[in-house]
Amino acid sequence: MTAYDGSAAAEDGAGSPKDGERVRRRRPGRFGAAVSVLLAAVLLFPQLVPNTLFRAGSLVETFLPWLGAPAALLLVVGLARRSPLAVGAALVPVAAWLLLFAPLVAGGVPGDGARLSVVQHNVSDENPDPVGTAQALAAPGPDLIAVEELTEEAAPSYRRALREAYPHHVAYGTVALWSRHPLLSDEPVDLRPAGVDENWRRGLRTTVRTPHGDVAVYVVHLPSLRITSQGMRTQRRDESARLLGARLERERAGRVL
Incomplete structure (x- = not known):
């Protein structure tokens, strides 16, 4: 047992x-x-x-x-x-x-064949190779190239590198747009948060005359978020985003980018 x-x-x-x-x-x-x-x-x-x-x-x-x-x-x-x-x-x-x-x-949602290709990039105000950056942005052959953090010192390099393929160009402050298609008009877009002086210029609007019709194009650079011990500080970014939203609500163009 x-x-x-x-x-x-x-x-x-x-x-x-x-x-x-x-x-x-x-x-x-x-x-x-x-x-x-x-x-x-x-x-x-x-x-x-x-x-x-x-x-x-x-x-x-x-x-x-x-x-x-x-x-x-x-x-x-x-x-x-x-x-x-x-x-x-x-x-x-x-x-x-x-x-x-x-x-x-896979290349976007199928549409009616009217395509507008765009490259957008923050080129960095510390970029040591603006010409190489411009060539890389143009390599895919987009219709539009939008950049942020464009400095006065680097701007001529971008203009020289892009002017042949992108003859139409507009810049305001540290944002700029190069286009294969004509630009009909342009104006600054004020996105300054409270307490920021007039030298802070980070927004523009222009109209691009594409083969498929006019498109209102905005190039903007919102303030960066800041990570602190209290978390992410986004007050200035949020304020600029609200200003941009209010501007877009007043936009009358049928197509906006």
């Missing part, structure tokens, strides 16, 4: 680790599934992320396209663990990402 009991205990003891292993194997599947569902919800409904603490909502929306990377990682982990639950759940954020961004990656 004693031997029988010991054998039974040994069997129980031998069985316990296997049960524990099964429990441990299930947990990553459940955890991965929960993360996948949360990630899909953020992709599809980013506005639900509150913007009160550290401007988390704005930060999430800024990096929304990059959430495809953790979605793919969750799928790979689920496949590696051979967890049907984790794999099935990971397919949800992957599908959400494809729904939102695959058309853009």
Whole structure:
């Protein structure tokens, strides 16, 4: 009887680790599934992320396209663990990402064939190679090239590098636009936050006469956010964004970029 009991205990003891292993194997599947569902919800409904603490909502929306990377990682982990639950759940954020961004990656949403290609870049006021930057921006052959942080010292280099392919040009302060198509008019757009002097010039509006009709084009450079011990400081950026929004509400052009 004693031997029988010991054998039974040994069997129980031998069985316990296997049960524990099964429990441990299930947990990553459940955890991965929960993360996948949360990630899909953020992709599809980013506005639900509150913007009160550290401007988390704005930060999430800024990096929304990059959430495809953790979605793919969750799928790979689920496949590696051979967890049907984790794999099935990971397919949800992957599908959400494809729904939102695959058309853009593939070259845009199909339209009527009237295309206007644009390159926009902050060229940096510390850029040591403005000519190389201008050539890189022109390499894809866009219709328009918009730049920010253009300094007075670097501006002639950009003009020389771009004037042959982009004969139409307008600049105001540290923002500028080069165009293959004629520019009909231009004007500054005042986006200065309170307390900023008149030397802060970061906005312009012009009308581009494209083969498909006129387009109002804005080139703007909002103030940068600042990360401090209290979180992200965005007051000046928010104020400029509100000024830009008010200006766009008054815009009468049918097509605005």
